[in-house]
Amino acid sequence: MKEPSSTAGELLQTLADHVAQSAKETLGVGPELAEAHGNEVAMLMATVWGGQNLYMPKGIHLQASKLHQQLFDECTGRNQRELARKYNLSLAFVYKVVKRMRLAIIARDQGDLFASHNEDDEE
Incomplete structure (x- = not known):
């Protein structure tokens, strides 16, 4: 060694x-x-x-988020089984990731309907 x-x-x-x-x-x-x-x-x-003890993570979360984005980008709505085989994942996991990504995009695009508005912004 x-x-x-x-x-x-x-x-x-x-x-x-x-x-x-x-x-x-x-x-x-x-x-x-x-x-x-x-x-x-x-x-x-x-x-x-500099001067600090530093732990360097292996980047698993970054790799996972890239995989999640790939699954979402490649999903046509009818090829989940094919994606599961391609990436060696369970079918349930593919469905879960695609659903989570879809909900995140909807939340991002819609914003918070109940957020308080600043009165200065309204005229």
Whole structure:
């Protein structure tokens, strides 16, 4: 088993390298600009969180929300079983996610019908 040997400097350099690689692949920027961007992000993280013990989560919630959005985007209303097989999920889970996403969009678009209005807004 490999001993953990990462120092703070190596952590920031690894972060800078990953951000630079992502900028090249995702944004299509050149290597010099990508490296500068990676270094800038690493230094920002050092400024914001420097000196703190930091736990880095695995991003499960972000991955889940991406999956939920994919399910909702791909759902036609008649292909839930196909989506369940495609993503190796239960049919009940697909129905639950699609319903939850639909309700969230309705709530966002309708707003709160009973919210108090500011009198200054009315003329």
